[in-house]
Amino acid sequence: MPDSLVAAPRKLGQMLIEAGLISREDVDSAVVEAAQQGQRLGDYLAERGLVSAENLARTLSVQLNVPFFDLKRHAVRPQAVALVPEDYARRHDLVPVDIIGDSLIVVMADPGNVQVLEDMESRVRMPVQPAVGVTNDIRDAINRNYRASTEIEAQVSRVAVPTEEEDAAESLARAGVEQTPIVRTVDLLIEQAVRDRASDVHLEPQQDRLRVRYRIDGLLQDAQTLPLNLHHQLVSRVKVLAGMNIAERRRPQDGQFSFEMEDRQVDIRVSTSDAIHGELLVLRVLDKALSIMELTELGFQPQTLETYARMLRTPFGMIFAGGPTGSGKTTTLYASVNQLDKGSRNIVTIEDPVEYQFEGINQIQVNPKADITFAGGLRSIMRLDPDVILVGEVRDTDTARIAIQASLTGHLVLSSIHSNDAVGVLYRLMDLGVEPHVISSALTGVVSQRMVRLICPRCRSLAEPSAEERAAYEQQLGEPPGKLYRGAGCVFCADSGFLGRTAVFEALVLSERLRRAFLDGATPAEMRRQAISEGMIAVSADAMLKAKSGLTTVAEGIRAVYSID
Numbered sequence: 001m002p003d004s005l006v007a008a009p010r011k012l013g014q015m016l017i018e019a020g021l022i023s024r025e026d027v028d029s030a031v032v033e034a035a036q037q038g039q040r041l042g043d044y045l046a047e048r049g050l051v052s053a054e055n056l057a058r059t060l061s062v063q064l065n066v067p068f069f070d071l072k073r074h075a076v077r078p079q080a081v082a083l084v085p086e087d088y089a090r091r092h093d094l095v096p097v098d099i100i101g102d103s104l105i106v107v108m109a110d111p112g113n114v115q116v117l118e119d120m121e122s123r124v125r126m127p128v129q130p131a132v133g134v135t136n137d138i139r140d141a142i143n144r145n146y147r148a149s150t151e152i153e154a155q156v157s158r159v160a161v162p163t164e165e166e167d168a169a170e171s172l173a174r175a176g177v178e179q180t181p182i183v184r185t186v187d188l189l190i191e192q193a194v195r196d197r198a199s200d201v202h203l204e205p206q207q208d209r210l211r212v213r214y215r216i217d218g219l220l221q222d223a224q225t226l227p228l229n230l231h232h233q234l235v236s237r238v239k240v241l242a243g244m245n246i247a248e249r250r251r252p253q254d255g256q257f258s259f260e261m262e263d264r265q266v267d268i269r270v271s272t273s274d275a276i277h278g279e280l281l282v283l284r285v286l287d288k289a290l291s292i293m294e295l296t297e298l299g300f301q302p303q304t305l306e307t308y309a310r311m312l313r314t315p316f317g318m319i320f321a322g323g324p325t326g327s328g329k330t331t332t333l334y335a336s337v338n339q340l341d342k343g344s345r346n347i348v349t350i351e352d353p354v355e356y357q358f359e360g361i362n363q364i365q366v367n368p369k370a371d372i373t374f375a376g377g378l379r380s381i382m383r384l385d386p387d388v389i390l391v392g393e394v395r396d397t398d399t400a401r402i403a404i405q406a407s408l409t410g411h412l413v414l415s416s417i418h419s420n421d422a423v424g425v426l427y428r429l430m431d432l433g434v435e436p437h438v439i440s441s442a443l444t445g446v447v448s449q450r451m452v453r454l455i456c457p458r459c460r461s462l463a464e465p466s467a468e469e470r471a472a473y474e475q476q477l478g479e480p481p482g483k484l485y486r487g488a489g490c491v492f493c494a495d496s497g498f499l500g501r502t503a504v505f506e507a508l509v510l511s512e513r514l515r516r517a518f519l520d521g522a523t524p525a526e527m528r529r530q531a532i533s534e535g536m537i538a539v540s541a542d543a544m545l546k547a548k549s550g551l552t553t554v555a556e557g558i559r560a561v562y563s564i565d
Contacts, residue, residue, distance in 0.1 A: 012041055015063045021051050042135075053134045060111065061132045069097065069107045069131040071138065072458065075491050076145045080104060083124045086146040092116050095133075095141045102126055107133040107141075144491065148192035149224055155181040155188070159230060182233045185226075186241075190259055192223070193285055194266055197500075199326070200285065205231050205278035217453045217501050218326065218560075231278050238281060242270040250274050256353060269353065286355050295335045298328070299502035301545060304537050307507040308447050312336055317444030318407035320394075322419035322428075327450050328503045329416035330355060330392070336414060337361060337390050346385055350377040351392035366392070374399040382406060391415035397433040404434060404442040421539065422448035422508035423527045426518060440519055445509040450539055452552045452560045453498035459490035460550070469554035472562065476544040485550045502551065504542040504561060 013027035022045070034044035045051040061068035080096040083104060089095055093109035094116070104124055110116070111130035120128045133141075158181040189212065193201045198214035201223075205211075210231050212224035226234075239246045242255025252273040259266045269284040295305060311319050319336075321329040334356060337347055342360035352366035352374070362384075364377055372380075374391060375398035381389055394400045394417045407413040419425045425446045429439050463486035465473065473481045487497025508514075508531050517530055532538055537545075543557030 015059050016045075016051055016056070019055075019059045019062070021055050021059065026050055053136060057109075057132050057134045064112050064132070066111045067131045069133045071095070071097075071107060071133050071141045072492075076141055078145070081145050084120070086142065086151075088123075089142050089146065090139075093135055093138050095138050095145065097131075097141075099126075100129075103129045105129050105131060107131045107138060109133065109135040109138055143195045148188040152185050152188050152224060152226070155185045156226060156230065159185075159233070182230070182237050185230075186234060186237050187259075189224070190266070190268065190283070190285070191261055193283075194261055194287060196223075198285055201283040203231070203234060203281040203283075205275065205280070207277060210234070217496075217498055218451050219453075228277075235272065235279050235281050238270055238283070239272070242268070244270065244272070249279055267355070292338055292356055292358070293331060293335050295332075295339060298332060298335060298505075299546070300505055301537055301542055303535070304447075304505050304507045304542070307509060307536075308445075308505075311445040311447075311507070311509065312340065312412075314412065314444050316407060316410045316412050318404055318442045319412070319414045319444050320425050320446045321414070321416045322422060322425040322446055322448040323416075323450060324418060324420070329449065332447065332449060332503070333390060333414055333416060334358075337388065340388060345387035347388040347390070348381050348384055348386040349390035349392070350374060350381060351390070375402055378402045378406065382409075386411060388412045388414070393417065394429075394432070400429055400432045400434050404429075404438060407442045407444075408438075419448065421528070422446040422506050422536070423524050423531060424448075425508075426527070427524055436519055440510070440515045443510050445507065447505055447507045448539060449503045449505045450543075450560050451501045452504055452543055452546065452556050454500045454502055454551055455485055455553060456487040456490060456493035456497055456499040458492045458499075459488040459497065460485050461488050463553070465554055469558065472558055473544050473547065473554050476538070476541040477548065481554070482548070483550070484547060484554060486553050498556070502546070504539050504546060504557070506536055506539040506542065508536055 013031060016022045017024055017027060030044055030050065031041060034041045037044070042056050046053045046056060058068050060066075074097065076095060077098045080098050084094075084096045084106075092113070094106050096104055096106050098105045104126055106120065106128055108116070108130050109132070111132045117128055117130060189201060193214050196214055196216055198216050200215040202213040202215070202220065203210060204213065205228060208228060210226040210228050211222070212226060213220045214223045236246045239253070239255070241257040243257070244253045244255040252271070255270045257268050257270070259268055264287070267286040269286065271282045272279045295309070300308065321332050323329050337349070338358060340347060346362070347360070348362045348364065350364045350366060354363050354365050357363065364372065364381070366372055366374060366377065374393070374395065378389070378391060378399065379402060389403070389406055389411055391399065391403050391413065392415070394403060394415050403413050403415055417425055417428055419428045425448070426439055426443070430436060463484050465481050465484055470481060487493060487499075489495035489497045493499040511534055513534070514527065514530055517527060522530070540557070540561045543552070543561045544554065546552045547554045547557055
C-alpha cells in the first residue's frame with residue numbers, strides 16, 4: 001500500500017470504514033497485525049481478502065479527490081514513459097501514462113505522496129497530475145512498457161571492443177566483472193525475456209549485425225539488433241555462467257545456470273553451435289515461478305481427459321506423450337505423475353534435464369560423463385523397486401526396448417516421443433526397431449498434442465471466417481461455423497491478437513480391434529480412421545472445438561495442427 005499512508009494506517013482504515021468496505025473491528029485488528037508483521041495495511045487487507053485491491057484504489061480516489069485510472073483499459077503513451085526512469089517507477093509503484101497539455105499524467109499506488117509528486121515535477125520539469133490505480137496493474141504496466149532496449153543500447157555504448165590481439169580469456173575477464181556493460185546486457189536480455197513470457201532467447205550472428213529474437217507463444221519475434229563486434233563477449237559471458245568451455249567455438253556445447261530476478265529463480269538451459277557468421281546461442285527459459293499445472297488446466301476436452309485419466313489408472317503398461325518439439329509433452333507428463341499417489345508408490349524419473357523438482361518423487365539427471373544415459377539409467381532404476389517410471393524422452397532403440405520391457409514386467413512407464421500424431425507413435429517405435437507384437441502387448445495408450453495461441457481476452461472481437469477457414473471448420477465438426485472470434489491487437493498482446501497458449505490433444509487407447517489391425521499390417525491412415533470411429537477426438541477437431549468456444553481462431557488451428565492432407 002502507499003508509502004504516505006504507512007505512517008498513518010488508521011487514516012486509510014478510516015477511509016475504508018467510511019466507504020462501508022470494512023468494519024472498525026477488522027481495521028483495528030488488521031492495523032495491529034500488519035504492524036507486527038512489518039506489512040503495509042493495504043497489502044495485509046488485500047492478501048487476506050478483507051478488501052479487494054480495486055476497492056482500495058477506488059477508496060483513495062474518492063477520499064483524495066483524484067481520478068481512478070483502470071490500466072487494463074487505457075493505453076500508456078511511449079512519450080510519457082520516456083520521461084520517468086524505470087527504477088524510479090518501480091521504486092514508487094507509479095507509471096506515467098500520457099501528456100495532456102503541459103502536464104504529465106501519472107498513475108500511482110499512492111497519489112497522496114506529496115514528496116514523490118514534487119520530486120517528479122523537478123525531474124520532468126512540468127506539472128504532474130496524479131491518478132490512482134491498482135498496484136498490481138501498475139506493476140504489470142511497468143513490465144509491459146519499460147523495455148530493456150533503451151538500457152541495452154546505453155550499456156552497449158560503454159563496451160570496450162576487444163582488439164584482434166586480445167584472446168577470449170582476456171575479453172571474458174573484463175566481461176566477468178560484476179556490473180560491467182556486457183554482464184548487464186546479458187542480464188537485461190534475460191529479464192526482458194522473462195517479462196515477455198518468452199520460452200527461448202536466440203542470439204544469431206548475421207553478416208553485419210547480431211540478431212536477438214525471443215520465442216513468445218511459440219513464434220519467434222525480433223527483439224533487438226546489436227553490433228556484431230559484441231558477439232564473442234556476450235557468448236563468453238553466457239558460457240561462463242553455464243560452465244562451458246569459452247575457448248571452444250567450433251563444437252556444439254550445452255550447459256545451464258540459474259538466474260535470480262525479482263525474488264524468483266529462473267533456470268536457463270544454454271546451447272551453442274557454430275555457423276558461418278559465428279556461434280549461434282540459444283537460451284531456453286524455465287521460469288520456476290510458473291507452478292506445475294494440473295491436468296485439468298492443460299486444455300483437455302472432457303472426453304479426452306477421461307480417456308487419458310483411465311490410462312493413468314492402469315497399474316502397469318506403457319503410456320506415451322507424442323508430438324513435435326515444443327508441443328508441451330513434458331508439461332503433460334509432469335502433470336500426470338504429479339497427480340499419482342506418491343505416498344504408497346515409488347515414482348522414479350530419469351530426465352535430461354530435470355526441469356522442475358517434485359516433492360515425493362525421486363528424480364535422476366542424465367549425465368553422460370558419469371555414464372548415466374536414458375538406457376543405462378533405466379537399467380539401474382529397475383533395481384530400485386519402482387512402481388512408476390518416467391523416462392524424459394525415448395530417443396533410441398535401447399531406451400525404447402528397455403522402457404517397454406519395464407512396462408511388461410509390472411511397471412507403469414510414461415515417456416515422450418517425437419511423432420506427428422497419436423497413431424504415428426506406434427510406427428515411430430517400429431522405426432526404432434521394436435517388434436509390432438511387443439508394441440501391441442506393452443502399449444496402453446498415447447496422448448498426442450500441439451500448442452495453439454489463445455485469443456487476447458482484452459481485444460477479442462467477432463470475426464468472419466474465410467472460405468478456407470470455413471471449409472476446415474465444417475470438415476472437422478460437420479456443421480457450419482457460428483460465432484467465431486479473433487484478437488484485434490492491443491497493448492496487452494503487443495498487437496498480435498494472442499496472449500498465452502493452450503494445448504490441443506488426441507488420446508488413443510489401444511483397443512483389441514486396434515491391436516489386431518496393427519498386427520495385421522494396417523496403414524497409419526487406416527489405424528487413424530478406426531481410432532476416430534471408436535470415439536477418439538482428433539487433435540484437428542479439438543482445435544476447431546476451441547475455436548468454436550472462442551479460445552482460439554480457426555486460422556491458428558490450421559497453422560498449428562493441419563497437415564497437407
